[in-house]
Amino acid sequence: MSVTINIEHAKKAYGKNVVIENLSAQIRPGEFFTLLGPSGCGKTTLLRMIAGFNTIEGGEIKFDEKVINNLPPHKRNIGMVFQNYAIFPHMSTKDNVAFGLKERKVKDPELSKRVADVLEQVQISDLADRMPSNMSGGQQQRIALARAMVINPDVLLFDEPLSNLDAKLRVEMRSTIRHIQQQAGITTIYVTHDQEEALAISDRIAVMNKGEIQQIDEPVKIYRKPRNLFVATFMGQTNILDVQIENQDVMIEKVGCKYHFDRIKNVNNIKAGKMVVRPNDFVFADHGIKGEVTERIFFGTITTYTVKTEIGDLVVTRDVNEHMKEIGEQVYLDIPVEVVNIFEADGKNMSIMEDAG
Numbered sequence: 232m233s234v235t236i237n238i239e240h241a242k243k244a245y246g247k248n249v250v251i252e253n254l255s256a257q258i259r260p261g262e263f264f265t266l267l268g269p270s271g272c273g274k275t276t277l278l279r280m281i282a283g284f285n286t287i288e289g290g291e292i293k294f295d296e297k298v299i300n301n302l303p304p305h306k307r308n309i310g311m312v313f314q315n316y317a318i319f320p321h322m323s324t325k326d327n328v329a330f331g332l333k334e335r336k337v338k339d340p341e342l343s344k345r346v347a348d349v350l351e352q353v354q355i356s357d358l359a360d361r362m363p364s365n366m367s368g369g370q371q372q373r374i375a376l377a378r379a380m381v382i383n384p385d386v387l388l389f390d391e392p393l394s395n396l397d398a399k400l401r402v403e404m405r406s407t408i409r410h411i412q413q414q415a416g417i418t419t420i421y422v423t424h425d426q427e428e429a430l431a432i433s434d435r436i437a438v439m440n441k442g443e444i445q446q447i448d449e450p451v452k453i454y455r456k457p458r459n460l461f462v463a464t465f466m467g468q469t470n471i472l473d474v475q476i477e478n479q480d481v482m483i484e485k486v487g488c489k490y491h492f493d494r495i496k497n498v499n500n501i502k503a504g505k506m507v508v509r510p511n512d513f514v515f516a517d518h519g520i521k522g523e524v525t526e527r528i529f530f531g532t533i534t535t536y537t538v539k540t541e542i543g544d545l546v547v548t549r550d551v552n553e554h555m556k557e558i559g560e561q562v563y564l565d566i567p568v569e570v571v572n573i574f575e576a577d578g579k580n581m582s583i584m585e586d587a588g
Contacts, residue, residue: 233260233418234294234385236281242289243276243442250276251442253290259434261416263409267429268439269465274422275390277439281420282388283307294385305334307386310379310417314391316371318363318378325350325359327374331382349381352411369400376408380415387412387419393428405432426466430454438462455570460578463507470513470545472506474573481506481573485541486520492568503576508566510535510548515556516565520545524560538562 236258243251251273258264266274279285281292283304291298299307318327328346337345350356353373363371372392379387389408393401409432412419423429429436430450437447438461446458457463464471475482481490483506511533522540529551536547536556545564556562 233416235260236386236418236420237293238277238281238290239293240290241277241280241287241292243273243280243285244288249442251280254442254444255290256437256444256447258418258420260418263412263419263421263432263434265421265423265429265433265436266439267423267426267436269424272439273442274424274439276442278388278390278420278422281386282309282311308382308384309386309388310382310384311388311390312372312375312379312392314394316363316368316375316395318371318374320363323360323362324355324366324374327363328377328381331378335382345381346377349377352380352414353377353407367400368396369404372396372404373407376411380411380417384417387417389419389421391422391424393423394425401428408432430466438465440465457507457572460505460507460574463572463574468510468546470508470510472508472542473576474504474506476501476504476573483520483542488520490566490568492573501575504573505576505578506566507572507574508545509570510546512570513545513547513564513566515547515549516563519563519565521561521563524556524558524562527556527558538564540564 238254238256241251241254242249254277266277268274276285280287283299283302287300291300293299294307319330322330325346328349329342332342332345347356350359353376355370355373355377358366358370363374375392392408393404396404405428421432430453433450435447435449436453438445438453440461446453446462448456453462454466457466460471463469473484475484479492481492482488483490520540520542522538522545524536525539525544526537528535532551533548534551534553534555536549538545538547547564
């Protein structure tokens with residue numbers, strides 16, 4: 232049965248070095264919840280606190296209403312998949328998967344049935360007797376996933392599980408993990424630094440930085456309605472434009488372009504801010520920011536341009552089926568007002584755009 236995970240004012244410190252000061256979050260039953268952030272932001276530290284591998288210096292972590300702060304890892308009923316697979320090289324696939332069941336004193340015929348069922352679920356039944364040394368990275372990762380799931384855990388934890396795989400296999404395995412998790416309905420916490428991976432598989436994402444959660448939201452909202460400039464710039468490529476604000480008019484500095492926003496709020500009489508524009512949100516037009524195409528890169532489905540303007544180089548991506556611009560061509564860039572976000576000048580405060588949806 233799926234559980235709710237409540238993290239309430241959690242603190243983690245190593246001596247005087249406080250890694251996580253006061254962190255709270257709630258993971259819903261059966262949810263695929265991703266901790267996303269740069270290296271050193273505290274996401275793996277938090278995962279290990281939930282797993283019981285790290286101590287907790289303050290606050291509480293609960294599975295449903297049960298506080299697990301001092302509960303040893305083997306009593307938390309969690310399944311964990313590590314970055315380096317952590318499978319036993321001297322054991323066959325089926326023996327690796329059966330290990331946790333044997334530790335729990337599960338006997339045949341139940342043991343063999345549960346191993347066979349989970350191997351079929353992760354699609355490696357034909358590899359039951361093979362040794363890990365004769366298997367690919369993706370196959371070994373499936374063993375690790377099967378071993379985590381065969382014990383019927385209340386919670387599944389993933390610590391950067393796909394970072395050692397090549398790009399094509401990562402896409403395949405993330406789809407497999409998501410599909411199996413949805414079928415099983417197990418509350419899942421997944422750690423990654425890969426934004427695309429997080430967007431593709433998560434029900435909700437917690438973006439972390441320096442031991443703090445910056446925003447928890449659905450993938451589309453994280454990408455389209457970032458709460459601050461850190462989230463906006465971390466979640467994919469962005470162009471940041473300095474703007475002046477007066478009532479509902481926004482003037483892009485230096486280029487004289489004025490845009491009117493029905494959704495803008497005049498918070499604390501803000502007069503200056505930063506506009507965030509995704510590369511795919513610019514459109515080529517007959518008005519707007521004047522520039523010159525200085526670089527063009529073809530990526531198969533999209534073309535990326537670098538456009539030199541008075542306010543610096545701007546990155547623009549367009550569908551490959553659109554008419555291609557030439558190097559040296561003079562262009563104008565327009566900005567559809569419904570897709571941008573504007574932040575206070577320091578970038579630390581929330582967007583000052585009204586929520587349109």
